[in-house]
Amino acid sequence: MSTSARPRPPARRKSALESLVVAALDEMKAVNIRVLDVRGLTDFADAMVVASGNSDRHVRAIAQHVVDRAREQRRRAMGVEGSRDGEWVLVDLQDVVVHVMLPRVREFYAIEQLWEQPSAAASTAAVAATAASAAASASGNGAERPRKAARGQGTARARPRRTRSAAR
Secondary structure, X not given: OOOOOOXXXXXXXXXXXXXXXXXXXXXXXXXXXXXXXXXXXXXXOOEEEEEEOOOHHHHHHHHHHHHHHHHHOOOOOOEEEXXXXXXXXXXXXXXXXXXXXXXHHHHHHOHHHHHOOOOHHHHHHHHHHHHHHHXXXXXXXXXXXXXXXXXOOOOOOOOOOOOHHHHO
């Protein structure tokens, strides 16, 4: 079964909600604001907005400000996740999903790369690399994964078994 990339819809103007979100992020001094058009890639949203905050408190404040600004425009947030920890807060505004993260979390998860449309050259190179690694593992030349130690053979000492005589 082959999978083919869905054709990307033609470029469109930013919606009012996207503009509202970007303005709210800008007001709270969010850094590296990026708007991703995900129409054609997914059905649950038209756009994803990714931004960073300087601290966990800043991330929470940015996300809350986005929710408050949306509420002022009579837009209801369907959900807010991660505000307790403040490392990565997700705000679901139905057509727009907002991710506000600490820079180290953003770098680690790299969600922009997950949702970007790969260029033809990059996808061709990825297919070639995948085919080469599949051929190497099929021929046995690939690196093997280390096996897990069998139960009881780990580095921790096993507890001595209690017998009836020891229990008395």
